Amino acid sequence: MLFDSSLRSDLARSFGATLVVILTIVLTMFLIRTLGQAAIGRVSPQDVVLLLGYTALGHLPTMLALSLFISVVATLGRMYRDSEMTIWFASGVGLSRFVRPVLRTSWPVLLVIGALALFVWPWVNQRAQELKDRFERRSDISRVAPGQFQTSSDGQRVFFIDRDSADGRTGRNVFILGTTAEAESVTSAKTGRIEVEGEDRFLVLDRGQRNEERSASGEKTLSSFENYRVLVGDRVLARVDELPPRATPSVELLRTPTPRNLGEFTWRMGLLLGATNMLLLAIPLSAANPRRASNWNLLFALLTFVVYYNVINLSQAWVASGRMEMGAALASFHGGAFALALALLWWREQGNRRFGLRRAAA
Template sequence: MLFDSSLRRELWRSFIGTLVVLMTVVVTMVLIRILSQATKGALASTDVGLVLSYTVIGQLAVLLALALFVSVVTVLSRMWRDSEMVVWQASGARQFDFIGPLARMAWPVIALLAFTTLVARPWAQNQTEVIKRRFEQRSDMARVAPGQFQASANGKRVFFIDSHSDGQQVGRNVFMVLTADKQEAVITAKEGNLVNEKGLRYLILRQGERTQTDLETGNKTLSRFESARILVGDAPDPTLTTTDVRGLSTPELLMLGDKQATSELVWRFGLIWAAFNMVLAGLSLASGNARRNSSWNLVYALLVFVVYFNLLSLSQSWVAKGKLHWLACLGLLHGGLTIGALLVIWWRDGATLPGRAVKPAPALATPNGGTA
């Protein structure tokens, strides 16, 4: 009882600390990337918080698996280094006896990981696509924050509207810089809005002027207009929008059954299996030496994690291309690692090969001539 409770308590402390550190790093990196997309005009500044939340939910499953793996390796390595493992082994505990406490500690984490992978991650991915699609269908005037310069998605147009504009339907005191075919045009107008006609987007400007500059010769042309129409691209067609398989729910993927859907299912179910394999791998890789302060086992463990999850993504690509059946993929990759980890634990317990007898220890002589 003491063996089980003390091990699980230390594992939970290590897991929570590791998860907090990983979440802090990931949230910082994701926030920087999303802010960069918002400054380039790919996202609305008001949607940064939502996209950040959905992205973190999508990354949570991998973070849970990594935190669980690191906690198992660090705790067991410390027990080896502090000779605590030797004490438990002297008390009769084998390496296989650690699987029970590790499984009892890991099952809530694996259950949360399964819910995140099968339910929360597809929902978050779908919500992110909805936000991006909704932003793409908004007018260029609505994308621009009043009082701020904003570049278009292709980088060929720069917009500015007055801070007194509503920024939704009509932009007032519009300033635009257009660059195309070695020509640069600076356009100013009192107001402007965007309309869709026959599958095309037009920006309607009123009461303004246009300064055209030839970038090769430097010649400039000035013109004034009461109303001008500028083609800014194709109107979005909602019937042509496709949903990424990552945004489909698990029942929808099971109903589709094509290669893309199957490959996504292989990744989702494989990630759940991988979390359990990480517990076994952590037990098989953890080791230590009280006379040598070394962390190479942790380096090896992290290397195994990186290689394993790269193979997980690679196997998804193989299934999508039809190079490997999904059952063979799950069996070879995840089943192979499960069997390999169990064999390593069995070997570290000092088990002998089948058919090989164990040589008995020599008897100790007693002072009265008998044997002990």
């Protein structure tokens, strides 16, 4: 049918263009944030591109849902402004008739959103957590780039190395600023190396001096040493059973129905249900007056999208805190949004019918 084919082609073109724009904006924002984390030593500079890919893949469901929503509102809004909707309404095509071609165009994307939210999202978070933990496991001396100040993994020491060896375990002209609740110390040495004893790692400094000042009394101590050992704190990679809920597979969340796990599963299901409901809401929200060249309907629709996805986060928090059951949260929030979408659709269609009857009587 001409109606279905023309509407679906317009929706597909609008969706593709919108997705490209949103991906460009979001990837630029994520790149800036990831580079900032690498600059302050939270992630490895070599893993920036990989972390960027993981982050973008994890947030792809939201970007796809937003692209679908904008494409429906923009396409139908253009049809209102060009008086195409008036022609379809005069031909006996009601607003509810637009639901079928919209869903036929969007169902593959909805399947992708569901797969990404339920299966890809935990895998992406697990891989990203492993990269960060692996970087944190590196010794303090190996995390320091020559000629740059770097904070240790526990945040209590600041390192500076003039030059280091190829293996990353030995450094020369080492400077360490240590700060604790009791004292502040400045340690310098000609060389430094990492020694492993059991499960502990020690930074061994040779031929240097240490200047320490007590915080309470202000007493200062200056000492020289030939050999000085500092315990380097390490973090072990998290085991599978110790993963946070966002990095836990969806099946494991249901097998271990703790409030936090159920809250995470509620959020994942909310992405799929929210994307579907937003498609239905986009149809009545796209209504515009052809005599007014404004985009207030698009701005209002975007505000509705933001509010809805904040409600999804709110449902996750309520289930995780035990204030609501998972089934009640899904039924109340998303069932209510579905009912609201049907009510708006019915109200818009009744308004169009009354307008058509008045035009026919005139």
